[in-house]
Amino acid sequence: MRNPRQAEEPFVARVLRQVFIGFPLALAEKIEGVLRQLEKPKKAWWFVLVMGAVSAALVLGGGAFWRFIARIFGFHLWDPSWKIILGLGVFYLAYLAGLMPVFLLVAWFNREAKDSLFKRRHEKRPASDLLVRRHRLRSTRHQVYAGESFYRRKPVYLTNDQRVMHTHVLGSTGTGKTESVLLPILAHDIAHKKGAIVIDGKGDKELLDRILYLVEATGRMNDFHYFSLAHPNESHTYNPLLRGNATELKDKLIGSMAWSEVFYRDMAEQAALTLLKAFLDAGRYVTFRDLYTCLTDEHSLGRLAKEVTDVSIQDDLAVMVRRFKDNKKFLSGLMANLFIASRSEFSALLDVPEPEIDLLRVYEQNEICYFALDLERYQDTSRRLGRMILQDIRAVSSYVKSDMSKLNRHFFPVFVDDAASFLDLNFIDFLNKARAAGFGIMLLHQSLADLEFRGAMNFPKQVIENTNIKIILRQDDPQSIERLAKIGGTSRTMISTYQTEEKLLGKGLTGVGSIREGQTFRIDPDLIRALRLGEAVMLWKSPSFFTDYVQLDFIGYPTFKGVWPVSKKGKSAGTRKPTKKTQSVRPPEESTDILQTPPEGREDDSEYPFERLDNLHKTPAMPEKTEETEGPSA
Template identity: 25%
Template sequence: MIRSKTPAEGLLRPIGEWYVAYTCFGAAILTFMAYEYMFLSKSLSYFSTAVFSFIGIVYFTEGNSLANYQRNIRRLRYYEISPSNVAFNPSYVALGRGFRWLPIHTQRLRDTFKSHNKEYVVDGSLYTAVRHFCIQNQYTPFLKHLVSFLEKDSPLNPFRPLPDIGGNPAIHGIEPKEKDFLWRYDERVGHTGIFGQSRVGKTRAAELIISSDIRAGAKKLRSNINDGNVVIVIDPKGDGELLRRCVIECIEAGRLDDFYMFHLGFPEYSCDYNPVADYQKITEVAGRSTNQVAGEGNSAAFKEFAWRFANICSQAMEAVGEEVSYETLSHYISNPEDVTERYLDKILHVEDPDWRQTVNEIAAEIDDRAASFKDRTKYVIAMIHFSKDLLSARSDNILRHLVGMLEYNKSYYDKIVASFLPFLDKMTTGKASRLLNPSIKPTPGKKRLRWRDVISRRGVVYIGLDALTDPVVAVAVASAALSDLISVSGEIYKTGSNFDEPTFKKHKSKLNKKWQGNVPILLHLDEFNELITGDEIIQLLNKAGGAGLIAQVYSQTLKDIEAKIGSSAKAAQIIGNLQNLIMMRVAEESTAELLVSKLPMVEIESNTGVSGTKDSGDLFSGQTDNQDRLTTKEDHMLRASDIMALPKGQAFFLKNGGEVWKVRFPMFAKDRLKLPVEVEAMAKEMKSKYHTSDGWAERL
């Protein structure tokens, strides 16, 4: 009431309203109890009491909200919700609490930085002394109980410690009227980038969105206008809590049957996945299996060769009906004669099943010099001659290319593929190799991850890459898995089908108009900056939207993305594809600028007191002058330094092309559900292994 009448809010000042309130309450008591002494009639006393009480209450409430505000900018309560409170609703994600950031908030925030407002921002000396006392005496035996009381986070404790979230609490505290923040599903269609330095709560925020997503696709909610969804979580480092969350939510949502857990660090519990087995065009296989071969500078030519040989082998494998895997590729690239033999078997099995005999006859006529010149066996050279004869009578591209491969001198050939084989070795040895090459020896009863099945079953997929153990395999699998996903979603884009249940298309949903015909695929890529190595991510963000794919990418800095992708233009393309921006505390100005640069300038007011005296020379008169001048100046709606000072679990959220919200995410309280013993054991082991080594991918 009083605030709204003044041009500037003036929220950081002594609370004068309380003096008025207490005086009014005093007067109300007096007029009620002692009206005779004031020469008032009884009815007039009641009236005065009512009037004084009313004014007292108005001022008291006003004073209270001011006190609340002043407390709020110094400390924000720890924010926790019970996991059971996450809604089962496909139309929105409840992303914590927040408010829309307006110029008034910039004004209030700037006011806290003024030097005369220091006492409202900095802790009092008594509070600081008590906190120091607790730190110094936490092991002093006879003070144990006192210290533990002073450390309690309870309203009864006036000296309770601030929540361990760091940062500047005023950034959120300047709006005491925060509300639940609901993020509508249709606003997510344009992909979302979540930026934040290490340990500021990106993965916890991911947990919140993922729980909501898994529940949004709960079986009990499915109908002909809500066809469920597919949730994919890629977790490079292996955050045990994230895995636990996925499993718990699948249990809650009745989706455990459709849950796929693929974890390179835990092959015994993981499902199988062959990232090169499924494709729309066979050339994709070569791309996926060579994208991790270094391709800069001199290596570019070798990468080209690797691609070509992988392509020839995979084409031949497709023709003979053999499943492509890293294992088979590795074998056939090292021994191209084997794949040629299989191919000849395939094409000649009717017309000339005894072709080997002819080859042996040719081999017998080859002299030793020719064989040693090629560094190949006589049999292989004979096979080349035999194939060439065949080719003179028929045109067969695959055979022609296979012969081309065999015609290289063996030692020269080995040199060309030398850069490729170590990578393939990595994918075919170690404890994860059985998972990645399931066709060799499939384990009975083991689930197999195939995107097509996942999509048609509306699955939930958790991919743990165990990147702290082996970054090369981690990045290769991530990149191949994403390419595989792009290829499947490309197919959806072209045909507009979601592989099954076409009834979905016939119905119109008011809320989810954009998704008609496609099941939403909600992809969460944690540690995104470490995962990007090639163009697949650009393709994913550019094209896959049409297939209902909605990506949430979590990354530390913008520079990392640039460094990884090797070009600022490509990085800009990636960023340009992120319509929503959630900016948590970042360590680097250029990342903060991503948000700052998108916001307008606002006018900030400041009050200057001017006072002066004028001596007219007369002994008895003079002039004094006192003015308050309200000046305005332009300032950024947010500065990079504000973003760099955010507490943990808080963010600025830019959506709808320019609307900026200030939000804070809750932490989940303890779960009521018990997890299967093996999941609990896995999560525990993951936690013990987990460390925040930034830039693990530098070991690549």
């Protein structure tokens, strides 16, 4: 059935409606739009100046203007016809002036209605430096300030209980993973007397300077350890084979190497396990040089067999001696890797029986350890050593769970920058079990595609499943963006349709439309594409599901002004014998250091540690507002 035709509005009625309603309302909308911009006086000062000048000119020079017009056209203002025109003009101006507040109110409600249809539910509002500083100083030992919500205007904190379920940070090159995520959280941990291990694949000297600044500002230089492949003269020594039983050491060694054939890997595992059991049985420290010597020198292997007391190990060594000539064929890969570790320029840092860096002691005493692995200069060696460090951390985690009571365990963060270069297929088991030992691992890399290696297509899914917190900076790959948006899921929303009509100053809403329920992404894919430097989307699923669009914290660009390396005299080395157990030490809940002592007049001492670092915490100036894409709901 056809709808009856509506009667057409008379022409006079349309004209009167436009004159008395359309034009005043359009003028009110323009004025309301300008008033909204008055929050930025540098942009709107000219408008106020021009409007004031025009008003003053009309008031002061109105009579002279009309007299000038009358003289040109030769009429008198007080003729009856002009009296009517002037009266109508004065009436219309009085009408506009008297009802303009009402029209401004209507224009404001119309703008709010348009915002609900054309714009996102929340407007992006960057936080001020003062607000960021206030929220940062509320960080405690048990929670760290991560940033400010653009939508909710509330701080976002990450608790230790959340971080111990691990953090996954994704961001393209130059998006601020180090400056906005790693360094601010590390600064918090250092200021609150926590320990930390940082594995950096870039080996950037600038990052070392910033970490040294943080360590020096908090008076923790004696707790700091530094290992660098590019600067062996400034580096502390580290032996990844220092701790563990024979099987653990074998896994560290073999797991750090890339194998193309399972047969050669099995042969290398068999030989490495036999040698490591012999070293530990003989009470000798395990070094790469000694392992290489036993594989390449038959007399050294025979001398090791004489030092062993276990009969079964002696028999295994005897078999190796008889097959010594075949070792070069079947163990060539193991020999080559051990040769590189024991004969390279930095072998003096690794091939030591009592190194200065002992990761178990680092955990127990809440020390700070920074590994600078230069992937650009030493690509294969850095990858191999990075995997070995992760295996060493895994061995410490196993020791903590098996030999320490739950009361003696504590939260300990591990930061792995350029993580995709160091992970292997066995890393997922470590993520699954590291939580029980208190290790909170943060993985930082560029894209999910980085994790698709060695034909393990499920590896990215496993990393996603085993990390609670996701911090997503700008992404460029469409497939990664789509997958990350799906991780955030969807939420119910009301989808509006509307009608428009031509008005005096353009199209406008008629007020007629419809609303229906639908689904929308919590994380808009377009938002991930358009994230700026220092901005991120954050989500986690524990303790409750959460998504938000966040202005991340920023540490600034501090530079260490002191001298490094500090004299190593007095540094205690790892003097553990192969069979000795190290007693664990429970860190105090509250430190008695001066950083934890509030100054006079301060009531809350939980805020004080960051004041020593507050001069380097400067929030970067946000770019000018432009048209923005819709983001996730809070």
